[in-house]
Amino acid sequence: MKEGIHPKYRDICFVDLSNGFKFVTRSCANTKEMIKMDDGRELPLYKLDTSSESHPFYTGTQKSVDNMGGRVERFRNKYGKTAAK
Numbered sequence: 001m002k003e004g005i006h007p008k009y010r011d012i013c014f015v016d017l018s019n020g021f022k023f024v025t026r027s028c029a030n031t032k033e034m035i036k037m038d039d040g041r042e043l044p045l046y047k048l049d050t051s052s053e054s055h056p057f058y059t060g061t062q063k064s065v066d067n068m069g070g071r072v073e074r075f076r077n078k079y080g081k082t083a084a085k
Contacts, residue, residue, distance in 0.1 A: 009028050010026065010027070010067070011041075012026070012031060012044045012045075012073045013041055013045055014027075014047075016054050017047055017049060018049065021053040023051075027046070029046050031046050031053070044064070046081065
């Protein structure tokens with residue numbers, strides 16, 4: 001490999017800002033902040049708005065469009081029965 005052309009690949013701590021969930025993985029993401037982990041390591045910190053711990057799809061709190069007051073069914077009843085001309 002050529003020297004000086006590859007990004008720095010290292011352990012990074014990702015923190016979900018909505019619930020404080022932390023996980024460590026390897027990444028090339030650029031960071032400016034550091035965080036002290038429970039095991040004593042100091043790692044670069046990358047802040048996330050959402051992760052699998054807070055996203056509605058993964059937490060099971062996502063609402064289905066079909067269950068939201070029958071809006072889809074009303075639309076189908078109103079416009080679904082017209083014949084193509």
